[in-house]
Amino acid sequence: xxxxxxxxxHIAPIEKPQRILDVGTGTxxxxxxxxxxxxxxxxxxxxxxxxQPNCGPANCRFQVDDAMLDWTFKENYxxxxxxxxxxxxxxxxxxxxxxxxxxxxxxxYMEISEHRMSVHCDDxxxxxxxxxxxFIETLRTTLVKMGRLHPDVEFLKTLLAKVxxxxxxxxxxxxxxxxxxxxxxxxSLGAMVLLNADTYAESLGMAAxxxxxxxxxxxxxxxxxxxxxxxxxxxNHMYGRYYSVYSRKPAAEGKIPEN
Numbered sequence: 001x002x003x004x005x006x007x008x009x010h011i012a013p014i015e016k017p018q019r020i021l022d023v024g025t026g027t028x029x030x031x032x033x034x035x036x037x038x039x040x041x042x043x044x045x046x047x048x049x050x051x052q053p054n055c056g057p058a059n060c061r062f063q064v065d066d067a068m069l070d071w072t073f074k075e076n077y078x079x080x081x082x083x084x085x086x087x088x089x090x091x092x093x094x095x096x097x098x099x100x101x102x103x104x105x106x107x108x109y110m111e112i113s114e115h116r117m118s119v120h121c122d123d124x125x126x127x128x129x130x131x132x133x134x135f136i137e138t139l140r141t142t143l144v145k146m147g148r149l150h151p152d153v154e155f156l157k158t159l160l161a162k163v164x165x166x167x168x169x170x171x172x173x174x175x176x177x178x179x180x181x182x183x184x185x186x187x188s189l190g191a192m193v194l195l196n197a198d199t200y201a202e203s204l205g206m207a208a209x210x211x212x213x214x215x216x217x218x219x220x221x222x223x224x225x226x227x228x229x230x231x232x233x234x235x236n237h238m239y240g241r242y243y244s245v246y247s248r249k250p251a252a253e254g255k256i257p258e259n
Contacts, residue, residue, distance in 0.1 A: 012109040012246035017079035024086030028052035035060035111246035131226030165247035
């Protein structure tokens with residue numbers, strides 16, 4: 001993701017944040033990196049699973065928390081609230097963004113980054129029965145049945161405006177699946193995506209397909225394996241899209257502070 005953003009950890013124009021929140025921090029890798037970038041800031045990463053490392057910058061700490069419950073943080077507390085790739089765990093987007101704006105300081109920023117749950121091809125090399133395409137479609141069906149809406153850019157823009165955020169912007173980039181592009185940066189990015197794709201299908205799909213859709217385990221494994229093999233086929237010129245949406249909380253009565 002950092003390579004996709006040309007080396008940056010964020011798109012929002014933050015400069016000297018004092019308090020940063022990483023919602024759904026996962027392994028904590030982003031929180032640790034942003035803590036090193038802003039050593040004077042207090043960085044907190046929250047996640048239902050305590051899988052983060054015990055070592056790291058002194059200004060970074062982690063706590064077990066469920067973003068779908070009421071947040072325990074004070075109002076107007078964080079200068080920057082960040083969330084990446086956790087939409088599959090969101091059961092109530094209205095609650096989430098309402099808590100985000102409540103806990104963001106006036107004039108502060110929030111940013112949500114996600115992979116679009118879709119796969120694309122511009123030259124016809126991805127056939128209708130492509131394993132990756134079939135896997136993504138099955139996963140989307142599973143999430144819909146679970147009540148987990150996968151957001152797109154326009155959905156997030158509308159939702160953020162509804163709760164009161166302003167100055168809403170979005171950026172999207174292509175992420176090739178495999179090192180098939182000629183462009184050196186995209187080739188490197190595609191190689192990283194391919195490495196991740198070798199294990200992502202089973203880790204995302206097996207429990208979801210068998211427990212939610214009731215698919216036979218052997219058939220579910222077949223869907224996941226077909227996706228893995230399709231990503232390894234260098235003749236499939238596939239790509240996904242990665243996007244980030246950021247916005248600012250009004251400084252005071254909807255006015256931007258003067259410099």
